[in-house]
Amino acid sequence: MGPFGSGAPVSRGWAALIFAALAAVVTLLLARMQDSPAAGTNDRLEAPPDIPEEAIRRTEAESIIAAVCSRRGRTVGITTALTGAGGFGKTTLAKFVCDDKRVRRYFRKWVYFVTVGRNVRSEADIVNKVNKVIQNIAGGIPTFSNSERVGGQLGELLEQRPRTLLVLDDVWEEKQLKLFLRGGSRCVRLVTTRVPAILPTGFGTSPVLVDRMSHAEARQVLTRELPRLPEVVTRHLLTVTGR
Structure with a gap:
């Protein structure tokens, strides 16, 4: 007796239905695999520092959230940048963006926060910073000492990732940013800097x-x-401090 309660062999119609169902299952599994990290990667989230208790959510957060979540990570090296003078709250604003539930939902837990800093200037210091990012994402201890090799390795690693948000905070020089912009067709970079001129042109910025x-x-x-x-006192304070 056949599997469907009949002695007759399975008809071509049933065979087609079974084949279509199997094809749908395979397609679903492949889609899930693409949204999963590559084998051997580290699942640990590199969370941003805590948001200060006294911090307020700036109105600019909405436009930044819309920008990072609308890119879909399909264009290589998208950079969304926060620019402005020191003390205007760029870093805190980036933390608010990382903590937003829409960003968390869009990138799941693949959000990495990297503080570059003004003192990271020599090639060795920059390479060391990139090595630490590779370690946080993939695990293990990378030993690259050459900027070309470490930049290429990070680019290859990001290319294997699901949608990822890489926050590069407090960037001062173009050479600090260069190695982080390689590869990663599903990686969105969010950069905070006081120097707008260092941001790449023609790079989806x-x-x-x-x-x-x-x-x-x-x-x-x-x-x-x-x-x-x-x-009257409040208004005077707003005027004196310049908001």
């Missing part, structure tokens, strides 16, 4: 200017944990 806070944001910062102030 979407600059977001972080300027003075709005009146409402500045008022929230200035009056936090203070008793209610006379309105």
